Amino acid sequence: MENKILVARSSMPSMEEYIEEIREIWDSHWLTNMGPKHAKLQQELAAYLGVEQLDMFTNGHMAIELSLQALKLPKGSEVITTPFTFASTTHAIVRNGLTPVFCDINENDFTMDVSKIEALVTDNTSAIMPVHVYGNICNIEEVQRIADKYGLKVIYDAAHTFGETYKGRGIGVYGDVSCFSFHATKVFHSIEGGAVCFHDKDFGKELYRLKNFGIKNEEIVDGVGANAKMNEFCAAMGICNLRHIDEEIRKRKAVAERYYLYLEGIDGIRLNPVQKEVKPNYAYFPVVFDEKVFGTSRNEVYNKLAQHGIGARKYFYPLTNTFECFHGRYDSNVTPVAVHISKRVLTLPLYADLAPEDVDRVCKVILKCKI
Numbered sequence: 001m002e003n004k005i006l007v008a009r010s011s012m013p014s015m016e017e018y019i020e021e022i023r024e025i026w027d028s029h030w031l032t033n034m035g036p037k038h039a040k041l042q043q044e045l046a047a048y049l050g051v052e053q054l055d056m057f058t059n060g061h062m063a064i065e066l067s068l069q070a071l072k073l074p075k076g077s078e079v080i081t082t083p084f085t086f087a088s089t090t091h092a093i094v095r096n097g098l099t100p101v102f103c104d105i106n107e108n109d110f111t112m113d114v115s116k117i118e119a120l121v122t123d124n125t126s127a128i129m130p131v132h133v134y135g136n137i138c139n140i141e142e143v144q145r146i147a148d149k150y151g152l153k154v155i156y157d158a159a160h161t162f163g164e165t166y167k168g169r170g171i172g173v174y175g176d177v178s179c180f181s182f183h184a185t186k187v188f189h190s191i192e193g194g195a196v197c198f199h200d201k202d203f204g205k206e207l208y209r210l211k212n213f214g215i216k217n218e219e220i221v222d223g224v225g226a227n228a229k230m231n232e233f234c235a236a237m238g239i240c241n242l243r244h245i246d247e248e249i250r251k252r253k254a255v256a257e258r259y260y261l262y263l264e265g266i267d268g269i270r271l272n273p274v275q276k277e278v279k280p281n282y283a284y285f286p287v288v289f290d291e292k293v294f295g296t297s298r299n300e301v302y303n304k305l306a307q308h309g310i311g312a313r314k315y316f317y318p319l320t321n322t323f324e325c326f327h328g329r330y331d332s333n334v335t336p337v338a339v340h341i342s343k344r345v346l347t348l349p350l351y352a353d354l355a356p357e358d359v360d361r362v363c364k365v366i367l368k369c370k371i
Contacts, residue, residue, distance in 0.1 A: 005358050007311035008185040009351040011248055013240035021236040030232060037235035041190070044242055048163070050170030051178075051197040053204050056235070057211060060159050060181025060194035062228035065092040067177045067196050068127075070207040071153050073098060077126035079155075082112045083321035083330075084338040085131040088181075089157045090320035093129065101125070102321045104335040109136040109273055110286070110345075113337070117146050127153040132161040132171065134272055134347075135283040140166065140174050155179065158197075162188045163245060165279040172197030182238060185351075187252065187281045188245050190238030193230050251352035252282035258356055259285050259348065262363035268294025268370065284315070285350045287366075288341060295371025298344045308365050311349060317342040 012018070025031065038056065046054040057063040073079070075097045081089060083102045093100045101120050106113040110133040117128065128147055130138040138156070147154045154175035162180055164171045172178040182193030198204055206223075209216060214223030241248075263269055270288040274280070291297040296304075298314070305312050319342050321330035332339055348362055 002309055002361070004309040005311060005349050005354070005362060006351075007313045007347065007349050009353065010184040010189060011241065011244070011352045013237075013244065017240050018237065021240050022233060025232050025236070032229060032231040034229065035232045035235075037232040037239065038230055041230075041235045041238045041242070044239065045195060048242060048245070049172045049197065050165070051172040053198050053201065054172070055196050055198075055204060055207055055211070056230045057194040057196065057228045058230055058234075059192045059228075060179060060183060061088040061092060062211070062226065063179040063181070063194035063196045064088060064155070064157060065095060066207060066210045066226060066228060067155055067179055067198075068092055068096045068098065069210055070203055071127070071155070071176070072206075073126040073153065076124070078122060078124045079127045079129050080117055080120050080125060080152075081129040082131050082338070083319040083332065083335050084110060084133065084316050084342065085157060085320060086159070086316065087320060087323070088159075089129065089131055090323075090326075094326075098126070099124075100321075100330075102330060102335050102338075105133075105338045105341065107337055107341070109275065110134065110341060111136055111138040112143070114139045114142040114146070117143070121146070121150050121152075125150065125152060127155055129155045129157065131157040132159075132164075134286050135160050135164060135280050136272065136275060137161060137164065137166055137171060137278055144175070153177075159183075159186070160283045161281065162186060162283075163249060163279075163281045167277045170197075173199075176200070177203075182234075187248060187283050188238070188241055190230065190234040190241070193234050193238060248352050249281050252350060253280075254356075255350055255352075255354050255359055256282045256285055258359045259350075259363065262360070262367070263287065266294075266367070266370070268292075269366075282350070285348045286315070287346050287348060288344050289346070290344070294369070296369040298346055301366060301369050302346055304369050305362070305365055308361075310362055310365060313347045314342075315345065315347040317345070 159181035182190040211228040214225030
């Protein structure tokens with residue numbers, strides 16, 4: 001029986017490296033509350049990402065949710081965003097008492113269609129929350145132009161773009177805020193974790209208090225906050241993984257290039273574009289199937305892969321504006337391109353240790369589906 005191929009697999013340092021990194025924790029008994037490992041990782045991340053200010057969180061979702069709170073957007077105000085994203089993006093908006101207004105995506109790179117943003121701006125709009133998708137970055141210049149024109153905040157969901165640069169600058173420097181996820185399956189991970197990159201120091205102070213119960217000092221609690229601190233064990237894992245991040249991306253690139261050898265130029269298959277002036281991280285390998293040309297639907301390919309012990313993911317499907325928890329609140333007909341892509345896209349297995357022969361196996365199953 002053939003071995004199973006997972007859609008994602010966490011990269012990890014050697015056990016010896018991690019044990020050595022956490023040894024000091026046993027000496028200090030400092031397990032959480034912004035200890036020395038937290039401080040070390042935070043400093044190293046800011047340097048690697050090329051950002052001025054950075055704070056770390058227990059996960060990427062709390063990074064987004066508390067960033068929205070720290071911006072102090074008016075309750076009930078509208079945030080223009082995309083439904084072609086993970087649940088976290090939309091949930092963070094709604095949980096803050098804000099109203100998501102869904103903008104369609106463009107067919108080329110699956111990010112927000114900037115030509116459709118301005119028509120969605122109203123007197124009640126307070127922010128734009130675009131999502132960098134699969135490592136593809138949004139049209140940053142146009143998003144910022146619109147934000148400046150209407151006085152809106154820009155919060156990027158940058159979960160897919162760790163380590164990427166645009167025009168030689170780290171992706172985290174763009175917008176008012178950029179939020180990263182360090183979930184176990186990401187290019188860089190700290191088991192669970194996240195970070196917020198920002199420019200405004202006052203925003204940073206508010207963000208820090210929000211992640212630590214609203215505590216100002218030992219005797220003053222002048223805000224209502226959450227508990228979203230990264231612990232020392234997660235920070236230690238992040239320190240280890242950051243040492244190997246360039247090798248991680250190099251290995252992912254090799255996997256992606258092997259996929260291209262098999263699948264590029266196949267009628268009915270559209271692969272992820274290579275963006276100009278972007279240093280990619282090869283976070284995902286999405287494939288869009290045109291059933292009329294390929295002869296087989298996305299769902300049929302998905303099922304065939306599963307029959308061969310190969311994991312793939314309908315990512316992103318369903319769209320967030322079609323979730324059952326929002327039944328009747330949003331109309332997905334206003335985002336027809338996102339609907340179209342969500343019904344046709346699969347992300348294929350991609351991780352640093354995916355063997356070349358396993359990539360070959362995935363591709364051969366896909367190509368046998370073509371009619």
